[in-house]
Amino acid sequence: MAVLGIFISLGLLMFMAYKGFSVIFFAPIFALLAALFSGMALLPTYTEIFLPNLASYAKVYFPFFLLGAVFGKAMEESGAAKSIAKAIVEKLGKRNAILSVVLSAAILTYGGVSLFVVAFAVYPFAASIFKEADIPKRLVPATIALGAFSFTMDALPGTPQIQNSIPMKFFNTDLYAAPVFGTLGTIIILAVGIFYLEFRKRKAQAAGEGYGEGHTNEPVLLEETSLPNPFLSALPLISVLVVTLILQKVIFPHWDITSWVTQKPYSMAKDGVVGTMNNWALIIALIFGTILAFVINPIRIKGNVAKAINAGAIGSLLAVMNTSSEVGFGNVIKTLPGFKSIAHALININPHGSPLLSEAVSVNVLAGTTGSASGGMSIVLDMFGKHYLEWAKTSGISPELLHRVAAMASGGMDTLPHNGAVITLLGIAGLTHKQSYKDIFVITLLKAGTCFFLIFMQSILHFV
Template sequence: MAVLGIILSLGLLMFMAYRGFSVIFFAPVFAILAAIFSGMAIMPTYTEIFLPNLANYLKVYFPFFLLGAVFGKVMEESGAAKAIAKAIVQKLGKKQAMLSVVLSAAILTYGGVSLFVVAFAVYPFAASIFKEADIPKRLVPATIALGAFTFTMDALPGTPQIQNSIPMKFFNTDLYAAPVFGTLGAIIVLVAGIAYLEWRKRVAHAAGEGYGTNHKNEPELVEDGNLPNPWLSALPLVSVLAVTLILQKLIFPHWNITSWVSQAPYSIPKAGVVGTMNNWALMIALIVGIMLAFIINPRRIKGNVAKAINLGAIGSLLAVMNTASEVGFGNVIKSLPGFQTIAHALTGINAGGSPLLSEAVTVNTLAGVTGSASGGLSIALDTFGKHYLDWAAKTNVSPELLHRVSSMASGGMDTLPHNGAVITLLGIAGLTHKQSYKDIFVMTLIKTGTVFVLILLQGVFHFV
């Protein structure tokens, strides 16, 4: 009954999210339903398990959501995001429409712009160039997803997205962990994803299908002569990566702060000081990026400072609450007796060898359960992080590999129908799951498969 309750509650959460209902409301409802099937009390489950885990997630990761959303909004209001996307599209032309959209989304995501903001920023240009090239509009979401939700989200070393920052706390690593593993993964995902999308385009054209008519949410593209220079627009993005690298690699390692932050009133555990400093580095880098984004185009941003900050802050609340609610849901599931059976099976994978395969399956599974890459990753590492770190030490596996594998695995099956980013992306494009979800899911399969291929290759060639 306990396992049945878990499956039923997950299925219902996916169904309600598919129908457009908020997971903030329904995540605790179905978490309690699963608890009832296990014979647990309703109110203690909500107040003593769901809410504390929701709050703990907010405590640790809210700054990244807040600063990332504000940064993305400032990039949008200053015209920097539009200038970068427009320059890439114009440079490559309509024959490379799909690659243009992927690269536009990838550059913004790798620079630290929120995935949700990237979708808003890139969609108008994606729809425009797809229409000009007569490519079916139903392929727009998958194309944006490839650029924003896959290799730049968690594979490329240095990406400031939250899926790459979460493992730092557990493995005392930094954003640039396992650069060879991550870069190879990014190349495989990009090449395979583009190949699939181009194949889908050719099949559609062979069948006589073009962009289509009577679409919803068609963008009204207005020429804007007040956009900043594209190269100047990239400065805030580069600064986020550069400042993070400098602080994490060159400055913080030489600071002896353990003695004072490990004591009252801070009382940070000594084992967590490195991860905490790495988090500080990303926060500082995002603040620098926000300041530069304000400066690069003062004429356009004038009068919009409050708007950018306020809308970014408000937008971050919805994103972080969606994810935190899913984390609360996942932690209730984690506390149920039926989950122990699942956990034992997951951690028992390849028990005699490297922990990487078990870690990838576990993170991928929990990301799918929660419908959130960061949510599933947090639950997996909260529950099994120390176990995998001890396992890695016994088998001589680098903590950097644990970081990169867990990060990349989180961006796999998280994109099931109840994933908030998928629902948002389809809403922006004015398309339905029926029209476009299949191709988004293929991007997920490519991303998921790449992680396991790399684990196999790493076992043979031992690269990090």
């Protein structure tokens, strides 16, 4: 009954999220339903398990949600995001429509702009060039997803997205962990993803299918004279990457603060100092990038600073509460007696080999279950992070590889139909799951498959 309760609760959570209901409201309800099947007390489960884990996740990762959202809104209000997307689309032209949209989304995501802002910024140009090239509009969401929700979210070393920052806390690594593994993953995902989307385009056009008619949410592109120069617009993105790199690789490694931050009133755990300092680096970089985004186009940003900060702050609250609720749900599930058998099966995948396969499967499964890459990964690393680290040491596997595999695996099955970013993307494009999700799901399988392929190759070639 306990295991049955877990699967019923997971299924109901996915169903309600798919139908558009808030997980902030339903995550605790279905967590308590699972607890009821296990004979646990309901109110103590809610107040002593669900809420503390929700709060713990928000405490650690709220700065990234907040600063990432404000940075994204600053890029949007200054016109920098639109300027970059427009320049790439116009430069590559309609013959390379798919590539131009992917690159536009990828550059913005890799520069630290939140995924939701990227979708809003790129969509108008994507729909416009797809219409000009007579490519089916139903391919627009998958094309944006390839650029924003895949390799620049978690595979490419240095990306400041939260999926790449979470493992730092558990493995004392930085954003540039396992550069060879991550770069190979990026190349595979990008190349195969472009090939697939081009194949889908040619197949549709050969069947006589064009952009289509009667679409909703069609963008109206007005000529904007106040957009900043695209090269100037790229400075905030570059600054986030450069400042993070300098702090994590040059300054912080020579800054020994352990002697005082482990004492009161801070009382930081000694083995978490490096990871925390790397978190500080990203916080500083996002603040620096936000300031640059505000000053590169003073004419357009005048009077909109408060709007950008307020919109980003409010948007970050919804994002962090959604994910925190999913983390709270997952942590209730992991305390249930029925979950022990599930956890045992996950942790004992390839028990005599490296921990990479077990970690990848566990993260992928939990990310798909919660519909959240960061939420699923956090739950797994909270449960098994120390175990994986000890296992890696005995197997000769570097913590950097654990970091990169966890990040890439989280960006696999997280984009199931109940994923918030997928639902938002389809809403922006005015399309339905029936019209466009099939191609998003293929990109999802590509992301997950690439991670497992590289784990297999790493076991043979031993690259990092």
